[in-house]
Amino acid sequence: MSSFKIASLLFRTLSKPVANALKQQAKSHDIFRSLCINVAQLAHRTEMNWKMKVLGYKKEKIRPLNDARAVDAGANFLGEAFIFSVAVSLILAEQVRSRSQAK
Numbered sequence: 001m002s003s004f005k006i007a008s009l010l011f012r013t014l015s016k017p018v019a020n021a022l023k024q025q026a027k028s029h030d031i032f033r034s035l036c037i038n039v040a041q042l043a044h045r046t047e048m049n050w051k052m053k054v055l056g057y058k059k060e061k062i063r064p065l066n067d068a069r070a071v072d073a074g075a076n077f078l079g080e081a082f083i084f085s086v087a088v089s090l091i092l093a094e095q096v097r098s099r100s101q102a103k
Contacts, residue, residue: 004097008090015086019079026075036074040065043077 026036041064048062065073 004094008094011086011090012083015083019082022079022082023075026071026078033071036078037067037070038074039077040070040072040074043073044070 026032044065045062049059051057052059064070
């Protein structure tokens with residue numbers, strides 16, 4: 001039991017440098033950079049449309065982020081998504097392990 005918790009803490013701790021490496025790779029690789037830009041632009045458009053709808057503003061044309069801000073935002077989003085996916089997979093693994101021990 002405790003060895004699993006220690007291992008999950010280790011994986012969570014190791015996922016943060018991997019996320020930071022993803023952010024650095026976004027700035028140097030063209031394909032990954034374009035992926036980050038697309039992710040950031042989609043998130044920006046979705047967020048702005050949602051804000052306008054919730055706050056009751058008239059729908060306007062949304063200006064895209066510039067490339068530097070989009071790369072940073074997209075890389076940040078992908079890094080946080082990676083950390084979140086590691087945490088969720090560890091929680092699911094703990095659930096499966098506890099259910100199998102209960103039987």
